[in-house]
Structure formats: structure tokens, C-alpha cells
Amino acid sequence: MTPESFIGQLFKTIGRYVPPPAGLNSPALWGTRERLNELFGETAKTIQAEEKSFVWRYRSAEHWLAMWREIYGPLHKAFESLSEDLSDQLSSDILALIARFNIAEDGSMVVPAGYLEVVVTTQDPQ
Numbered sequence: 001m002t003p004e005s006f007i008g009q010l011f012k013t014i015g016r017y018v019p020p021p022a023g024l025n026s027p028a029l030w031g032t033r034e035r036l037n038e039l040f041g042e043t044a045k046t047i048q049a050e051e052k053s054f055v056w057r058y059r060s061a062e063h064w065l066a067m068w069r070e071i072y073g074p075l076h077k078a079f080e081s082l083s084e085d086l087s088d089q090l091s092s093d094i095l096a097l098i099a100r101f102n103i104a105e106d107g108s109m110v111v112p113a114g115y116l117e118v119v120v121t122t123q124d125p126q
Contacts, residue, residue: 002031
């Protein structure tokens with residue numbers, strides 16, 4: 001994922017309700033060349049990064065949310081930790097996020113999501 005992509009923005013939305021564990025950076029940061037250089041720059045022989053896209057397709061935004069809040073760890077944990085009122089607010093924010101990215105015009109969900117495909121080759125041991 002990239003920070004600007006659907007999933008990157010999903011993590012940002014979740015983070016407004018449930019901050020990441022102390023000392024951990026958002027996984028969305030992996031989707032930037034700068035972060036890859038921070039993580040691997042000194043030990044990498046090469047860092048190849050290519051922007052790609054995946055398209056989420058579901059019957060509706062509500063269908064996606066119902067499914068993913070049950071099976072996707074970060075969403076499941078977020079909803080599990082919130083009061084009913086905050087869970088409702090998070091649901092509304094996620095549905096608004098989906099609406100922002102959704103290109104379908106028939107009530108279904110078709111959301112392109114960018115990601116960075118990365119191959120890191122390390123230095124040969126000496």
C-alpha cells in the first residue's frame with residue numbers, strides 16, 4: 001500500500017480511533033521509497049520499487065465493511081476495542097472513505113488501491 005491509497009487512508013482512519021501500538025510506525029509508510037531507503041538503504045545492494053494497482057470489488061461498501069471487520073485483524077481489533085457509538089462513527093468514516101475512492105456507479109464497490117511492489121537485494125556477506 002501507499003500512504004495515499006485506499007488502504008493507506010484506511011489505516012489513517014483507523015488510527016484516529018485506535019492509535020498504533022507504541023513504538024510502531026504505520027505500515028502505510030512501507031509504500032514510500034523514502035521509508036524503504038531508511039529501512040534497507042545501508043544493507044541493500046538494490047531496491048526495486050514499482051507502483052501497481054489492485055482493484056477491490058464487492059457487492060457494496062457495506063458488504064466490504066461487514067466482511068473485513070470480521071476477518072481483517074486491524075479492523076477487527078479496532079471495532080472490538082471501541083464503544084458502540086465510536087464503532088458507529090468509525091463505520092461511517094470508513095464508508096465515507098470508500099465513497100471517496102469508489103468508481104462504481106451502480107451501488108457496488110469498485111475501489112482501485114495503489115501499492116508499491118518491492119524487491120530488495122542485500123549485499124553479499126563478506
